[in-house]
Amino acid sequence: MGFRERLATAAVMAALAAVGAGCGGDDEEAAETAAGAATSAAAAAGEGTSFEAGTTMQAIKDKGKLVVGTKFDQPLFGQKAPSGDVEGFDTEIARELAAAITGSRDNVEFVEAVSKNREPFIEQGKVDIVVATYTINDKRKEVVSFAGPYYIAGQDIMVKSDNDTIAGIEDLNGKKVCSVEGSTSEANVKEQAPQAEVLLFDTYSQCAEALGDGRVEAVSTDNVILLGLIEQNGDAYKLVGKPFTEEPYGIGLKKDDTAFRTFINDELERMYEDGRWKKAFESTVGKVEKNTPEPPPVDRYE
């Protein structure tokens, strides 16, 4: 490296550092550690439980861990903390299932699944289940099977705190709205506000940025995701608070693995009864959403 090259390299570094300093700032220590992460009531299932040979449950038990596709960037549901742990409501549910199969909440491996990777990951057997704010719908049912739902979210709208012109979905007509590639949110907005112009970015945090920049006037997706963004951004944004859809979050698994699906559904119902579901909710989503809802009945569709 000659002197001039070194000079140039230094200049590049300096320029990038300046850019970095210009827009750094406010991303506070993300996600406190998932509060006192539910003391496993799954001890009941324990090491001794065995499953019928050839079932997915037995295969997972033999393997020693449950491999779970989840979001890594979804506050309150599945977010990778600086410590490297993935924390949230989805991962709590997954840990309870891991405990029920293998005997320990720690026998779980989280794999990042962005929205559009969820079906391929299940089909290719890259993951055993997907718990990733995964809305159950008919088109997806053609490719994967769903246990649950374990939570009913609803699509809502986030705007800047000082915005008082958008009070509901109908006000989005003619406005620019941001959502994320690979989610059902776009279709829902289009259906109820056909004149809305929907921009799609890769992550919800980019949508929040676009809202801050004034590139869009609203961000629309499931309310709980919006709550997470609001939590991260202080008082800059607010929720309109009028959900216009019902989004049942399900647990995705290989299509037609009925025994596995029934097992997960049974275990979910046990979690509803013995309070593990409530505990998981309150230690994660409950930090922002103070009203803990009733758990939804599982849907054992044909």
Place this chain on the structure above:
Amino acid sequence: MGVVLDNLDRYADAFWVTVQLTALGFLGSLVLGTIVATMRVSPVAPLRAAGLVYVETFRNTPLLVLAVLFVFGLTKVGIRFSLFTTFVIVISIYTGAFVAETLRAGMNTVGRGQVEAARSIGLTFGQSLREVVLPQAFRTVVQPLGNVWIAMTKNTSIAAAVSVVDLTAVAGRLTTDLARPLPLFAGAAIGYLILTLPMGALVGALERRVAIVR
């Protein structure tokens, strides 16, 4: 492939967006690359340094990173372009660095004696560059320049990440609705091949026509 044929209109719109990104990116990077290559061989030291900084900055930063930086960074300093325009600017700047280096390699093949001869018959630096060096430089690097622009055509897919509805974006969006990633992305791949295969052939033909026989 039924799902692709059912949505042919959306693919066609998206294909047109990809064509525009490619065409504008080609023009932008050709202009920028030529300017920067010239700076890098100019007799003025600060210009040479600026050219070097440009090339090393943009050649060594991933396009996706640049796209996100520009989309969210420009608005922070009060400059607002549409997402499409912003991405055209980004891909022109990024590809311009590669064009500049390729072209500079071509300039270096032009014999020193020719430049000295040009200057000694009274041509200015600009004239000798325009009339003597650049024409020969472009002819020498037709094939590598072709590679740069074919790579750029495929790189336009990064636009999908910043909400520009190109071929890749359409495949991704339809996948959300229809959950059939394989045929839908295969459809996008065909779209890119329709663009890049003729480009490759054109580059080959052009090279045979303009090659300098030494």
